[in-house]
Amino acid sequence: MEERQHHEPSPPRAPLWARLFGPVDIASLVCFRVAFGVLMMAEVVRYIPRIARYYIDPPLHFSYYGFEWVRPWAGDGMYVHFGVLGLAALCITIGLCYRLAAAVFFLGFSYMFLLEQARYLNHIYLLCLIAFIMIFVPAHRAFSVDAWLRPKLRRDTAPKWALRLVQLQIGIPYVYGGLAKLNPDWLRGEPMRMWLAERADRPIVGPLMTQEWVVYFFSYGGLLFDLFIVPAMLWRRTRPWAFVAALGFHFINGNIFTIGIFPWVMAAATLMYFPPDWPRRFRDLLGRLLRLPPAAAKPALPPAPLPTRLGRGQKCLLTFLGVYTAWQLLFPLRHWLYPGDVAWTEEGHKFSWRMKLRDKGGSVAYHATDPTTGESWKIDLRGKIKRWQLSEMTGRPEMILQLAHYLGEQLRAEGIPDVEIRALAPVSLNGREPEFLIDPEVDLMKVERSLLPATWIRPEAPLEPAAEARLSEM
Incomplete structure (x- = not known):
């Protein structure tokens, strides 16, 4: 008789909430913390010559609804404020008093953002959101002053929810920005045609700016990029090509349009879609190319078991993650509650990732x-x-x-x-x-x-x- 093969049933997959608390390599989160801190220091320095123009000289500041009480500091207070922001960004970079520094930077940067509605930019709003989630992301457990001063804090791993939260926050502007471009004006090349024509006097590339094929290349290229960059980065086979496309896209944006550090923040953030241990792999590859002695191997630790039940703190964190995710997904859609074209009425336009559309x-x-x-x-x-x-x-x-x-x-x-x-x-x-x-x-x-x-x-x-x-x- 033919023997029957018996297969062991595969263990049941852990529920989503348990997997969110499973460990992942902390290396990518550490690199993102350092990149974010450095770029925020650059942003603060960039603002210093403009403090008087934007926050001291105007007799009137346009406020946001519900935030009319936000007013500039008196005297030299705004200069002190930006000095504190720069110090907080430095502390984020080196991981010194990290959570306090992240909270101070979030509050201070959001205060600056709320001071003047005429200075609204989607990328400044995104930086406020990233600063907020960085308060909760434990990106200081390695390669930080905090981990050096407090050895018990040191970890080579972080909970998976921290990685997913950063990926979510970075992915939403791409996806919603792409969906917003599915409108008649964008598909006929406006306002891209107008903006490119304003740059026709630039050397070398200027004559191209008025070519129709260039207009549609930018319009449809931007649409397709925003719609598909996130899924392409999530899929292993397309990830390298998608990353090259992201670098090219942000480089072109940074050189043609005046959008500050936004392209570089997004380029750095896109690395978060690679496997979380990519910095260690890159370090090892670089060491082999330079023929450096390999770093001492650490004994492999067994993977931490997934939780079987949630503690009170984990329940609170999971609730926060659910509420925050729902808000980020639903709030940008509020313009559908208003009549008329949002590009005309502006009702529901802000905070909705409707970038460069009108x-x-x-x-x-x-x-x-x-x-x-x-x-x-x-x-x-x-x-x-x-x-x-x-x-x-x-x-x-x-x-x-x-x-x-x-x-x-x-x-x-x-x-x-x-x-x-x-x-x-x-x-x-x-x-x-x-x-x-x-x-x-x-x-x-x-x-x-x-x-x-x-x-x-x-x-x-x-x-x-x-x-x-x-x-x-x-």
């Missing part, structure tokens, strides 16, 4: 009316707002409303208690004909800031003859 040009003129006398006049904005703020607020209804209230409060203080403020704001979106963004008949002093849909924002539609006539009032 270009708005236009102007804003404010008219005050004293209802007691019926007198109306145009408000002179000189000395009330900086030019760089004006260029940013032109197409942003919420900022137009903030300035209207600021101007109205000044006139009330001058003795016009019931002053009315109206705005004429013709705006062009992605090269279209200008249209009024704000209803010119609405008294903005009676409009309160709100998260509800704004009825005072006009829908995107051609101007009526009466509205066109009002342009002459500007």
Whole structure:
């Protein structure tokens, strides 16, 4: 008779929550900690010459909804603030008082971010989020001053959730940025066509910037890159090619567009999709190439057993990870709760990874009316707002409303208690004909800031003859 082969049943796979607390090599997290700290020090240094321009000189700072209480430090306080930020970034780099340094940097950098809405950039928001999760990621257990001073802290491993949390935070802007590009304007090459044309005077590459094939190469290349870079980095077979593509993409972005350190942060972060021991492999490879003596091998430790039940602290951490992940996945989708095109109304645009999707040009003129006398006049904005703020607020209804209230409060203080403020704001979106963004008949002093849909924002539609006539009032 033929013998039957008996196979041992494979052990049941551990539940997801248990695998999240399993160990992975800490090397990649340590490298990311060092890279993040160094780049943040560079960012702080880059800001120092601009502190007065952005945070001290403006008489008005555009605030975020709910954060109107955030104000710049008095006197030289902003310079001290950036000095503390630089020191915190240094401590993150070397792993000295790491968790305290990460918390200080997160709070200080977020404070700087919240000071001025006219300075909003998606990459600054992302840096705030990365600084936040770094508070919890135990990236100081190796190659750090903390681990040197406290030997009991030293580990060659970190829990897998720490690695997955960083990968998630880095992957979300890519994926959501790609999905946001699936819109008619981007697919027809706008606003990329306009931005490239502005760079046509650059040496060597300038003449290429107005070529249609270059426009569509950048538009569709950016779309495909954002959509597929994360899955390509997660798959072992495509990972090396995807990483080369990521380096090329960020190098081109960094040289064509003015986006600060963002390309270099993302290039460094993309390494987090490689196996977590890649720094050790790279070190060994480099040692062989340079014919260096191999490092003393450490005895292999048996893998730590996965937990069979969660302790109270692990339950709290798992709850935090679930809530944080849900927020990061759902909050960028809130623009679907508002009517109209988010690129026009701006409702739900910020914090949604809608990067480089719209270009708005236009102007804003404010008219005050004293209802007691019926007198109306145009408000002179000189000395009330900086030019760089004006260029940013032109197409942003919420900022137009903030300035209207600021101007109205000044006139009330001058003795016009019931002053009315109206705005004429013709705006062009992605090269279209200008249209009024704000209803010119609405008294903005009676409009309160709100998260509800704004009825005072006009829908995107051609101007009526009466509205066109009002342009002459500007």
